[in-house]
Amino acid sequence: DTGVSQDPRHKITKRGQNVTFRCDPISEHNRLYWYRQTLGQGPEFLTYFQNEAQLEKSRLLSDRFSAERPKGSFSTLEIQRTEQGDSAMYLCASGGSGANVLTFGAGSRLTVL
Amino acid sequence: QQQVKQSPQSLIVQKGGISIINCAYENTAFDYFPWYQQFPGKGPALLIAIRPDVSEKKEGRFTISFNKSAKQFSLHIMDSQPGDSATYFCAASGGRSEKLVFGKGTKLTVNP
Numbered sequence: 571d572t573g574v575s576q577d578p579r580h581k582i583t584k585r586g587q588n589v590t591f592r593c594d595p596i597s598e599h600n601r602l603y604w605y606r607q608t609l610g611q612g613p614e615f616l617t618y619f620q621n622e623a624q625l626e627k628s629r630l631l632s633d634r635f636s637a638e639r640p641k642g643s644f645s646t647l648e649i650q651r652t653e654q655g656d657s658a659m660y661l662c663a664s665g666g667s668g669a670n671v672l673t674f675g676a677g678s679r680l681t682v683l
Numbered sequence: 684q685q686q687v688k689q690s691p692q693s694l695i696v697q698k699g700g701i702s703i704i705n706c707a708y709e710n711t712a713f714d715y716f717p718w719y720q721q722f723p724g725k726g727p728a729l730l731i732a733i734r735p736d737v738s739e740k741k742e743g744r745f746t747i748s749f750n751k752s753a754k755q756f757s758l759h760i761m762d763s764q765p766g767d768s769a770t771y772f773c774a775a776s777g778g779r780s781e782k783l784v785f786g787k788g789t790k791l792t793v794n795p
Contacts, residue, residue, distance in 0.1 A: 612785030612788050618782060625781065626781055626782060628782075670717070670732070675726050676725055677726050
């Protein structure tokens, strides 16, 4: 499978717990994005990496959210002290250099009880 | 502030009909305008995209029409099929930011 992989696909957690999502992009892609999508809405940009450098962050990304891409390959998105408002689908996308095309993964759905 | 406005929110067409979804943008720095298709439980998948140097792009049954002066672009699906039933998102990017800004989506239902 050469697509974008996300894990886990679904996470149910209690309010106040920490959760971490992993994204494995297409191997030759140096650009990696995280988006959040709530029901009935379009994806909202969270953050962007070029290789291992985090170059852009949305104001939506509060201090409880942190993302890393330590070796310029896979990425993790951690949410600390989850709140019910964090319930959403977290989408990862990757793209090659010099091209605008983004390939999305199937997403990780977070449910905070 | 929503930078890409999409309409309608939902659309029902008969098999064989034409589906039309419209988007308007505000940021004149945008220079890339893709449309994504999303099925339930899946991530969005790129359908077709256009740059502002052309007014129309066609790929099979899908056509993007682009009006730079009006800052509007639209997706036309010819001969709509039940398999086209999905949610469609317009998006835009350009300027100093690498991010894609998405519209709120249009849920298309094609009745057999």
